[in-house]
Amino acid sequence: xxxxxxxxxxxxxxxxxxxxxxxxxxxxxxxxxxxxxxxxxxxxxxxxxxxxxxxxxxxxxxxxxxxxxxxxxxxxxxxxxxxxxxxxxxxxxxxxxxxxxxxxxxxxxxxxxxxxxxxxxxxxxxxxxxxxxxxxxxxxxxxxxxxxxxxxxxxxxxxxxxxxxxxxxxxxxxxxxxxxxxxxxxxxxxxxxxxxxxxxxxxxxxxxxxxxxxxxxxxxxxxxxxxxxxxxxxxxxxxxxxxxxxxxxxxxxxxxxxxxxxxxxxxxxxxxxxxxxxxxxxxxxxxxxxxxxxxxxxxxxxxxxxxxxxxxxxxxxxxxxxxxxxxxxxxxxxxxxxxxxxxxxxxxxxxxxxxxxxxxxxxxxxxxxxxxxxxxxxxxxxxxxxxxxxxxxxxxxxx
Amino acid sequence: xxxxxxxxxxxxxxxxxxxxxxxxxxxxxxxxxxxxxxxxxxxxxxxxxxxxxxxxxxxxxxxxxxxxxxxxxxxxxxxxxxxxxxxxxxxxxxxxxxxxxxxxxxxxxxxxxxxxxxxxxxxxxxxxxxxxxxxxxxxxxxxxxxxxxxxxxxxxxxxxxxxxxxxxxxxxxxxxxxxxxxxxxxxxxxxxxxxxxxxxxxxxxxxxxxxxxxxxxxxxxxxxxxxxxxxxxxxxxxxxxxxxxxxxxxxxxxxxxxxxxxxxxxxxxxxxxxxxxxxxxxxxxxxxxxxxxxxxxxxxxxxxxxxxxxxxxxxxxxxxxxxxxxxxxxxxxxxxxxxxxxxxxxxxxxxxxxxxxxxxxxxxxxxxxx
Numbered sequence: 001x002x003x004x005x006x007x008x009x010x011x012x013x014x015x016x017x018x019x020x021x022x023x024x025x026x027x028x029x030x031x032x033x034x035x036x037x038x039x040x041x042x043x044x045x046x047x048x049x050x051x052x053x054x055x056x057x058x059x060x061x062x063x064x065x066x067x068x069x070x071x072x073x074x075x076x077x078x079x080x081x082x083x084x085x086x087x088x089x090x091x092x093x094x095x096x097x098x099x100x101x102x103x104x105x106x107x108x109x110x111x112x113x114x115x116x117x118x119x120x121x122x123x124x125x126x127x128x129x130x131x132x133x134x135x136x137x138x139x140x141x142x143x144x145x146x147x148x149x150x151x152x153x154x155x156x157x158x159x160x161x162x163x164x165x166x167x168x169x170x171x172x173x174x175x176x177x178x179x180x181x182x183x184x185x186x187x188x189x190x191x192x193x194x195x196x197x198x199x200x201x202x203x204x205x206x207x208x209x210x211x212x213x214x215x216x217x218x219x220x221x222x223x224x225x226x227x228x229x230x231x232x233x234x235x236x237x238x239x240x241x242x243x244x245x246x247x248x249x250x251x252x253x254x255x256x257x258x259x260x261x262x263x264x265x266x267x268x269x270x271x272x273x274x275x276x277x278x279x280x281x282x283x284x285x286x287x288x289x290x291x292x293x294x295x296x297x298x299x300x301x302x303x304x305x306x307x308x309x310x311x312x313x314x315x316x317x318x319x320x321x322x323x324x325x326x327x328x329x330x331x332x333x334x335x336x337x338x339x340x341x342x343x344x345x346x347x348x349x350x351x352x353x354x355x356x357x358x359x360x361x362x363x364x365x366x367x368x369x370x371x372x373x374x375x376x377x378x379x380x381x382x383x384x385x386x387x388x389x390x391x392x393x394x395x396x397x398x399x
Numbered sequence: 400x401x402x403x404x405x406x407x408x409x410x411x412x413x414x415x416x417x418x419x420x421x422x423x424x425x426x427x428x429x430x431x432x433x434x435x436x437x438x439x440x441x442x443x444x445x446x447x448x449x450x451x452x453x454x455x456x457x458x459x460x461x462x463x464x465x466x467x468x469x470x471x472x473x474x475x476x477x478x479x480x481x482x483x484x485x486x487x488x489x490x491x492x493x494x495x496x497x498x499x500x501x502x503x504x505x506x507x508x509x510x511x512x513x514x515x516x517x518x519x520x521x522x523x524x525x526x527x528x529x530x531x532x533x534x535x536x537x538x539x540x541x542x543x544x545x546x547x548x549x550x551x552x553x554x555x556x557x558x559x560x561x562x563x564x565x566x567x568x569x570x571x572x573x574x575x576x577x578x579x580x581x582x583x584x585x586x587x588x589x590x591x592x593x594x595x596x597x598x599x600x601x602x603x604x605x606x607x608x609x610x611x612x613x614x615x616x617x618x619x620x621x622x623x624x625x626x627x628x629x630x631x632x633x634x635x636x637x638x639x640x641x642x643x644x645x646x647x648x649x650x651x652x653x654x655x656x657x658x659x660x661x662x663x664x665x666x667x668x669x670x671x672x673x674x675x676x677x678x679x680x681x682x683x684x685x686x687x688x689x690x691x692x693x694x695x696x697x698x699x700x701x702x703x704x705x706x707x708x709x710x711x712x713x714x715x716x717x718x719x720x721x722x723x724x725x726x727x728x729x730x731x732x733x734x735x736x737x738x739x740x741x742x743x744x745x746x747x748x749x750x751x752x753x754x755x756x757x758x759x760x761x762x763x764x765x766x767x768x769x
Contacts, residue, residue: 294489
């Protein structure tokens with residue numbers, strides 16, 4: 001703090017501290033705490049309050065339909081009592097079908113079935129009676145809803161129900177998602193390690209520049225576009241199948257196109273491609289600090305390439321591998337665009353898609369929060385487990 | 400483990416960018432020899448070492464170790480072990496794992512590796528330090544670990560790339576003696592690369608002086624210092640006072656050269672003939688002060704020279720005098736006997752015996768001294 005004041009003066013320091021505090025508070029603490037809080041509040045969808053709300057909805061819909069019908073009948077009556085010139089002014093009766101109270105149909109558009117004046121009056125009386133009953137019922141229900149929701153509000157208590165009521169299907173998806181993310185991480189490592197090693201040990205500056213450029217350039221493109229370009233490649237009538245067709249392996253016309261999309265393999269492929277950089281660079285950075293003499297020393301002592309890597313290079317690159325694994329795992333476990341677009345719904349869901357649907361389709365923010373929290377905790381556990389397995393500390397990672 | 404001959408026949412190295420690091424070279428290093436290659440940085444000595452170890456494939460010629468031609472054989476398959484300038488110990492392995500790495504690569508059992516590592520730790524006087532990490536050891540101890548690691552694979556040729564350059568002077572002098580002792584004990588052929596003449600002269604059975612990709616002279620340490628064969632070897636190893644002149648007469652091994660300081664007599668090292676240009680070289684420790692008594696110098700076989708004192712430095716046991724004779728700087732060092740009298744500003748008469756004066760054909764002079 002004193003150092004800051006010394007360097008930037010009092011005014012700027014206050015500004016810095018205030019901005020950091022605002023950031024921590026508004027961007028991290030408040031949403032975080034709110035999510036956690038929601039996660040532990042169970043919203044009983046099958047409870048009394050919910051049922052009353054549904055009944056009130058139904059009653060209102062019914063009342064609306066009756067009001068519509070009454071309005072139509074009144075309109076008919078007026079049309080008949082008016083001196084008829086034989087020219088229908090509007091709402092041609094001949095067009096009137098027996099469409100009773102379709103919400104949204106205007107009074108002039110739809111018309112109740114043509115009834116005799118006597119029948120009409122009887123029907124109107126009937127409707128008025130029904131509406132009166134409904135209104136009584138609505139008032140009653142609304143009163144009950146107020147007390148009920150008040151009680152429910154009072155009853156809002158913390159519990160693990162959001163977690164314990166998670167269906168087995170969802171639990172399975174949760175576990176599978178973590179497994180898939182692990183697969184993506186391992187695949188990324190297998191692909192990135194050789195690339196990083198070659199890049200870090202190449203002696204030619206020009207080659208290195210070209211390699212790094214080729215790695216970075218795809219990242220200048222939006223992630224969604226990258227995913228869609230993969231879809232275009234993997235599509236049944238896509239580039240890859242056209243290529244196979246041109247080479248004569250398959251006949252696209254005959255519908256022999258291979259369905260690459262909507263499979264785990266495709267999702268993994270797209271994700272590995274999307275997160276390659278996050279794995280390559282940490283590993284590249286650590287291997288870059290390895291003394292090349294150590295490689296030569298190991299080779300000179302008779303070690304095979306495999307042994308040089310397992311005994312000298314990988315132990316040295318461990319912090320980088322850990323960082324890359326953590327980033328790739330976190331990103332792929334939380335990824336939603338790739339499974340949504342490439343998975344195409346045919347693929348088993350990823351947990352991130354489930355969270356999205358909890359929030360925005362099931363409209364259950366509390367359960368959504370609980371699901372997010374579960375994923376977050378799993379990821380944090382993964383981080384610590386990785387650090388443990390690789391025997392690296394926070395400090396090594398920060399390096 | 401026993402040393403083997405290393406034979407280079409017509410070996411050269413031209414890098415892809417066209418730079419010739421080593422011109423075609425023949426060299427025979429005998430089994431069990433302590434052989435040094437001495438030269439300034441960039442002279443190609445490290446390239447020769449890397450070709451012997453297998454990290455570089457020569458552009459031409461053959462390298463044989465023992466009776467086997469090594470061309471095309473990788474460094475992990477050669478009976479050589481290399482000790483790097485920065486040692487290149489594996490920092491994440493313990494000392495004994497470092498030493499046993501070569502055995503591990505051969506698939507030896509852990510018990511066997513451990514036993515061998517202990518033996519080698521004894522050999523390099525590091526008994527009981529096996530569990531430590533290399534970073535916990537001192538510079539000299541790390542040096543010994545590197546030697547033990549290289550010896551663990553029982554090489555017949557040990558290649559050392561300036562391994563002592565990172566150590567301070569005291570430790571360096573101590574390690575010279577140890578290296579020599581280890582070499583005697585193991586009888587492995589040592590090929591030692593250095594730009595430090597002290598190391599090369601103190602340890603080696605034979606020394607090769609190298610410059611600009613060519614070996615200038617191969618000889619014993621005494622031979623290199625006392626009987627240099629080229630201008631470069633003469634000026635790179637030890638110091639020389641150099642005068643230019645022209646040969647006027649030769650007689651047996653004697654030769655007379657006319658210089659701007661008069662006729663100087665010396666030993667005809669390069670079989671010069673009258674009329675040729677020549678370099679006259681004499682070492683600072685071979686020049687004596689005549690102290691005004693130049694009488695009979697010629698009869699005693701002394702060349703004489705008159706010079707003016709510019710500076711004198713007392714260096715404990717030695718006194719360095721920096722003089723100037725015409726265009727030529729002259730360096731003289733004398734033993735400090737406590738009664739050494741150095742005259743003041745006036746011209747000083749210097750004398751040096753013709754047997755200590757070497758006449759050589761002009762050639763590259765060393766820009767730096769080893």
